[in-house]
Amino acid sequence: MGTGTTMRAVRLHAFGGPEVLVHEEVPRPVPGPGEVLVRVRAAGVNPLDWYARRGFPNLPRELRPAWQPPLILGSDVSGTVAELGGPDTGWSVGDEVFGLVRFPGLASGYAEYVAAPADSLARKPAALGHTEAAAVPMAALTAYQFLHRYLGYQGGGPAVVVGAAGGVGHFALQLLRLAGAEEVIAVASGRHEEFLRGLGADRFVDYTRTPVADAVRDADLLFDTVGGPDAHLLLPALRRGGRVLPVYLGDYRPELAAELGVVVNEGVWQVRSSGSDLAELAALLADGRLRVALDGVYPLHEAAAAHRRAEQGHIQGKIVLRVGD
Template identity: 70%
Template sequence: MSVDTMWAVRLHAFGAPEVLVRERVPRPVPGPGEALVRVHAAGVNPPDWYARNGYRNLPPELRPSPALPLIPGSDVSGTVAATGPNSAWQIGERVHALVNFPGRGAGYAEYATVPDAHLARLPDALDHLTGAALPMAGLTAHQYLAHYLRPAPGITAVVNGAAGGVGHLALQLLKAGGAGQVVAVASGRHERFLRELGADRFVDYTAGPVADAVRDADLLLDAVGGPDAHRLLPVLRRGGRVAPVYFGDYRTEHAVGELGLVFNDRMWQVRSSGTDLAELDALVVSGAVRVAVTEVFPLAEAAAAHRRAEQGHLRGKLVLHVTD
């Protein structure tokens, strides 16, 4: 077996989870300012199955056209195996990253090349499963709240999809940032989990309209979106802010004109940042934020991980175990 190859999961055509195939491929070589990471674990995220489906969930004008074959995945945790010219990292260092996002990360593999600036040192207190679960979901919540929304202390915030990857981290970051009250919206099976994470109130969306239980909130952070997203809007007061994580039908004209709600003035996008990831790591090590990993799959069973993701109702994150 050649040392210049590695195991990776690729897709040669867009479609159902079965298009994900484990095979041997050339091992990447780090370029200037890059490190080659031996991947111990890789996170599973919505953009992974969006790519697998050919981005059919996005409006046609926003769909990327990725070249095939494609290695999906953007969250990696592992150790530095080699460095390119002028890299600041050392062989053997424990690291993790959201790789090249927005863009092509190629994380479902034994090795991945990562730009120096995207890497953060993985604290000794965190294992690689946590290191792989945190980057995309954590940076989405952290960057959205800390760098873009910047909610004032004391607000009432509603987190829809609070048990999922982004939702359970956003809930905790809101509490750590001084929110007065955080209302978690999820199915009833997740109530205890979310209260343990710090939710002040819990609303089971399967028991009736959320707007019957919550009114006059200042912020709606919606980690679900979809065609029924507009049904959550009555939870907000006039002047309340809508913060969508994914695409959804918010009937924006009516929401702004009739309900007096505020939407982002531009499309917000999470981006790779080792600096921001290190800030998140410190919160996790301190105990202010807990990262929930709901299930771990071997790399060879990436298709099974995608099938589980499509069933929905996740608690935290799915992770691929790549190598010890």
């Protein structure tokens, strides 16, 4: 740990591969009005982090955040309130909290301390350790806000989750079941079948063996966490009037969607920091109705190794950085 005015963090000074992530001493942030200083115990690793590390080459130039090195990545944290930025934050020193910090802005969570807006945090469920809690915010809020804040989902016919074993996917599968989908169909590679059935999938499709549209027909909703150039191949799995919720950019071919009578909700929703939404998820986590899976846990100084693992793909759950003891 650094001195009273410094801390250890992982920072990048140029865009590039995992090797640009440097563990070093940096200034410790000071919380402003409406903020608290969180002593970070664990930080979640998200796809956004490795896209940002490379300078967002996967996004059209006009959509790229204007982030420039030096940067500390990371938006998901779990830890303990160490200092208050004012008397009206609603938190006390020593409170155990977790949150998606400042998203869609830059949060700087790969560090021993982060200054977080008080309203982006929720109380960490006692049933979860910090590593599990840090795996939750962005992925679970993405699934929750897509379904409940944007779609107003209240149950329905068969629902398909593509990329169901990943961070967003494994939460979406569980939240669809909790919200009353009559059947939840998980799509992933074959090695994830037992894991996904354990989370409540009614059916499993191994996309490496069977195209989704060959295995599924007349789905009501398709939650796509993969996107990409082949996204349009998923459309025939839906009924007329069925909806696609894309988490990432994909080629859904508007003319094909129109021909099939499928609604593709592209470019209309982005996850946002929300302590109140996270508190609702915390209640589900506290009593086991919602579970979090960890693919791997790495010490902060091995952030580069965590990114290498992430870029191999086929992740089961989330990758987390452990910060401090």
